[in-house]
Amino acid sequence: MPLDKAKPSFVLPKLPFAENALEPVISARTISFHYGKHHATYVDKLNELVAGTPYESMPLVEVVKKSARQEKDKAIFNNAAQAWNHDFYWHSMAANGGEPSGRIKDALQSSFGGVKEFKEAFAKAAVAQFGSGWAWLVKGADGKLKIATTSNADTPIAHGETPLLTADVWEHAYYLDYQNRRPDHVKAWLDRLANWAFAENNLG
Ligand SMILES: [Fe+2]
Known part of the structure; x- marks a missing residue:
């Protein structure tokens, strides 16, 4: 069925909270730029890039997985993955x-030895991620939880893994509030914002 060309293929999903809901850990100003400019631009750019291609009628997650395997579609992958990653990040x-x-506490306990141990390992990985990227809690094929980091737009869903939770460690996620102090941002994020109900739901 031909798509209605007046309608974009992908839309910016609504934020699951008010822009000031995460203060003081993340300011409304940061969320306003991050969601309203950065995330919105990935979605807009993706719509431009997929126009007239088979990608325009696919669900976003399929665009990410398929474009990841095509070097010529790198720009589509970057924008699709960033659109998907950001929606997952807000949640x-x-x-x-x-x-x-x-259940999620039990899973952290059995995979990392405890919540404290998990937080230390996650913070270490998030801080060590060189340049722009993401820190993830993922469920591997063996059911064990592990920590992963990805660079730039890369995402575990392009590698067959099941993400449970992610922290955006691009500077645009924290620079207005923390400048270069990524460790402080990551610690506050883990202690006060990590959405454990969402992570548990993603356990399946
Ligand atoms: Fe971001």
């Missing part, structure tokens, strides 16, 4: 993130 945060409990 990875909650104003009342609190501490993990229930």
